Amino acid sequence: MKRIRISRCGSQLLAQPAHRxxxxxxxxxxxxxxxxxxxxxxxxxxxxxxxxxxxSDLLNAQSxxxxxxxxxxxxxxxxxxxxxxxxxxxxxxxxxxxxxSPRPERAFGSAKLAALRSxxxxxxxxxxxxxARTLVHPSADADPDFNNSSLSILGANLLSYYTTExxxxxxxxxxxxxxxxxxxxxxxxxxxATIAGEWGIEAAAVPGEEVDPGLLQFDxxxxxxxxxxxxxxxxxxxxWNITVTHKILANDEFGxxxxxxxxxxxxxxxxxxxxxxxxxxxxxxxxxHLHLGRPLVKRFFRDHFLSRHLDVDKLFDFxxxxxxxxxxCAREGFEPPVARLISETGRLSRHPVFIVGVxxxxxxxxxxxxxxxxxxxFRAAAAALKGWYLYxxxxxxxxxxxxxxxxxxxxxxxxxxxxxxxx
Amino acid sequence: MASKRPLRTLYTTASSxxxxxxxxxRSFPETAACAFSTSKAVRGPEYDTEAADxxxxxxxPARMVAPFRTRPLPEGPQFKVNEDPRKLDDVYVRMxxxxxDKVLTGEVKWLAITHKSFxxxxxxxxxxxxxxxxxxxxxxxxxxLLNALPLPTRPLEGSDRVPFKHPALSGLPNLSSEAKxxxxxxxxxxxxxxxxxxxxxxxxxPRRADNLQGSGIDAVLSTSLYAIVGAIALERGGExxxxxxxxxxxxxxxxxxxxxxx
Numbered sequence: 001m002k003r004i005r006i007s008r009c010g011s012q013l014l015a016q017p018a019h020r021x022x023x024x025x026x027x028x029x030x031x032x033x034x035x036x037x038x039x040x041x042x043x044x045x046x047x048x049x050x051x052x053x054x055x056s057d058l059l060n061a062q063s064x065x066x067x068x069x070x071x072x073x074x075x076x077x078x079x080x081x082x083x084x085x086x087x088x089x090x091x092x093x094x095x096x097x098x099x100x101s102p103r104p105e106r107a108f109g110s111a112k113l114a115a116l117r118s119x120x121x122x123x124x125x126x127x128x129x130x131x132a133r134t135l136v137h138p139s140a141d142a143d144p145d146f147n148n149s150s151l152s153i154l155g156a157n158l159l160s161y162y163t164t165e166x167x168x169x170x171x172x173x174x175x176x177x178x179x180x181x182x183x184x185x186x187x188x189x190x191x192x193a194t195i196a197g198e199w200g201i202e203a204a205a206v207p208g209e210e211v212d213p214g215l216l217q218f219d220x221x222x223x224x225x226x227x228x229x230x231x232x233x234x235x236x237x238x239x240w241n242i243t244v245t246h247k248i249l250a251n252d253e254f255g256x257x258x259x260x261x262x263x264x265x266x267x268x269x270x271x272x273x274x275x276x277x278x279x280x281x282x283x284x285x286x287x288x289h290l291h292l293g294r295p296l297v298k299r300f301f302r303d304h305f306l307s308r309h310l311d312v313d314k315l316f317d318f319x320x321x322x323x324x325x326x327x328x329c330a331r332e333g334f335e336p337p338v339a340r341l342i343s344e345t346g347r348l349s350r351h352p353v354f355i356v357g358v359x360x361x362x363x364x365x366x367x368x369x370x371x372x373x374x375x376x377x378f379r380a381a382a383a384a385l386k387g388w389y390l391y392x393x394x395x396x397x398x399x400x401x402x403x404x405x406x407x408x409x410x411x412x413x414x415x416x417x418x419x420x421x422x423x
Numbered sequence: 424m425a426s427k428r429p430l431r432t433l434y435t436t437a438s439s440x441x442x443x444x445x446x447x448x449r450s451f452p453e454t455a456a457c458a459f460s461t462s463k464a465v466r467g468p469e470y471d472t473e474a475a476d477x478x479x480x481x482x483x484p485a486r487m488v489a490p491f492r493t494r495p496l497p498e499g500p501q502f503k504v505n506e507d508p509r510k511l512d513d514v515y516v517r518m519x520x521x522x523x524d525k526v527l528t529g530e531v532k533w534l535a536i537t538h539k540s541f542x543x544x545x546x547x548x549x550x551x552x553x554x555x556x557x558x559x560x561x562x563x564x565x566x567x568l569l570n571a572l573p574l575p576t577r578p579l580e581g582s583d584r585v586p587f588k589h590p591a592l593s594g595l596p597n598l599s600s601e602a603k604x605x606x607x608x609x610x611x612x613x614x615x616x617x618x619x620x621x622x623x624x625x626x627x628x629p630r631r632a633d634n635l636q637g638s639g640i641d642a643v644l645s646t647s648l649y650a651i652v653g654a655i656a657l658e659r660g661g662e663x664x665x666x667x668x669x670x671x672x673x674x675x676x677x678x679x680x681x682x683x684x685x
Contacts, residue, residue, distance in 0.1 A: 107587075127587070130587065130592070133587065143586075144595075144596065144599070146586055150595040150596070150598040151595065153565060154565050154566075157558070157565045158562060161558045161559060161561075161562045164554065164555050165555065168551060176551065179554065244539075244550060245538070245539050245548075245550055245553075245646065246642070248553050248646070249557070249609065249645060249649075261604075262600040262601070263600070264600070287592075290569075290595075330484060331484045331487060332484075333485075333486070336486075398661075399656040399660050399664060402660030402662040402663070403660075403661045403665065405662070408662075411659075411660050413657070413659070414657040416530075416531045416534065416654060416657050417551065418479065418534055418546070419539070419547045419549075422545070
């Protein structure tokens with residue numbers, strides 16, 4: 001199996017050629033994440049090292065600590081600093097190592113972890129140490145072997161795959177913005193934070209080695225402070241036309257650019273509770289997949305996520321439903337829609353009620369009630385469009401039902417809709 | 424004649440019971456909206472019946488086309504889009520192997536390679552398919568990275584912490600979002616798509632026909648590649664889509680599978 005090679009480039013820009021470390025941007029993050037410098041040495045000289053050196057001078061500090069005697073020429077490397085600094089501000093060693101998570105062995109002594117495992121009805125073969133690891137956010141422990149960043153990447157992929165196939169097979173004609181909104185409702189940051197709360201997850205006040213492993217550990221953002229850069233809205237250049245198709249390709253599963261793609265980049269920064277809870281739930285799904293396998297993850301997803309009720313019809317927001325409906329009828333070859341007044345009351349009174357139906361030939365596509373003729377007509381057109389977009393087949397099979405199955409006779413091909421109407 | 428009638432009715436009832444006793448075949452659902460309206464479908468009077476019966480991918484719906492063009496033509500040369508089903512079948516065979524053109528049904532075959540910019544979105548587009556396909560490819564990439572050979576471990580000098588080791592978690596250090604972004608970069612995906620000849624059959628409208636790169640062909644190719652995977656997932660199942668992702672997308676990007684691992 002080929003492994004992903006991190007290209008080694010830019011080593012000629014290093015000040016100390018004796019310690020050849022890759023410094024090209026793609027490797028810098030990986031390096032910093034795997035690099036825990038001599039903790040005991042750094043901690044013995046907190047004033048000199050932590051205050052003086054920034055993240056890009058990590059190598060300088062380490063080499064200075066290692067080299068015994070001999071004055072070395074330390075050329076300040078501004079070019080290297082520019083290259084290694086990614087979107088997050090340079091972090092000092094003190095920032096990255098100020099918090100640590102409890103040792104894995106302490107997981108056996110935690111009543112909270114054992115209670116959580118049985119509360120979620122997970123089998124006994126699911127290790128408590130893995131459960132403890134899912135509760136550690138990168139802001140609480142920068143070392144990727146101890147925090148939940150990789151697990152949460154896997155878990156986010158699994159959650160979004162299962163939710164997408166559920167939505168697209170249940171509602172094959174749903175427009176893309178509504179699919180985004182429904183995804184966010186099922187597995188968005190707020191939803192996952194709510195679910196974590198329902199599971200009884202409590203947060204540690206401050207992360208550290210001595211906290212109970214069953215608490216959610218993260219560096220909490222104080223109220224009034226700025227949200228870290230990784231979680232802030234990324235402004236696109238004004239000339240860009242951010243279309244839905246662009247969001248599908250470039251953004252995350254909710255169509256937003258605000259959510260953090262790289263959990264490890266949040267190490268050393270204070271984050272809100274929502275972000276930490278979201279990372280926990282995702283990491284839990286990831287670790288369930290690795291330890292317990294696909295069928296159990298699917299059952300878990302069905303029990304905890306799909307069991308939540310969502311009114312998909314409330315997610316629609318039409319601007320010009322009459323125009324959309326007329327284009328839809330033209331595309332599908334129906335007769336042009338005509339709005340007709342079905343009944344009315346109190347036309348000259350203060351609160352009239354008009355009931356308008358939209359007809360295509362002899363069929364009534366939708367009906368709406370309103371306090372003015374136009375309002376009723378718009379509501380009728382919106383109801384007609386919802387009737388089209390919310391079509392739901394009676395029987396369907398989701399794509400993941402065929403994974404790992406020998407017998408494919410149960411498979412029912414799903415309806416592939418051509419897309420929402422473009423006006 | 425009176426004697427013939429009972430025989431005829433007996434015959435028709437017998438054949439109808441035979442018909443209902445058959446197991447209902449799972450057929451691919453129609454993408455047209457036959458059951459939505461009981462009124463007759465209305466086509467423009469100027470179009471003949473042959474045009475009215477043509478599939479959706481082949482023509483713009485009659486009532487959505489104006490009788491003459493009012494806007495000026497865009498600057499630059501005209502962009503010609505493929506209309507030949509044989510060329511499309513060839514590309515599918517190149518990508519999906521033998522019988523690759525039979526994996527997807529006719530309408531969906533064209534829908535998967537149709538971008539929203541083509542014909543103003545009037546003949547359908549592959550947004551939803553690309554959304555599902557991207558989720559599948561992303562998950563398969565994560566799983567492939569997990570199964571890859573681990574990077575050389577750098578021992579934490581001076582650290583007395585030992586992480587929890589378990590065979591199931593052995594691939595986790597490989598899984599980082601930088602690694603995934605490097606693999607699923609749109610330019611790399613576009614080069615994979617070009618290898619299959621997708622750039623000659625995708626239906627889209629570039630901003631400038633003489634500068635396809637500047638018009639964003641890489642994004643359109645990546646979208647189409649995702650959409651093909653999504654279409655296979657919806658029509659043939661997740662197992663087939665995962666297989667296509669592994670063999671036809673991840674292998675050209677540098678992954679190799681030594682044994683069958685899901």
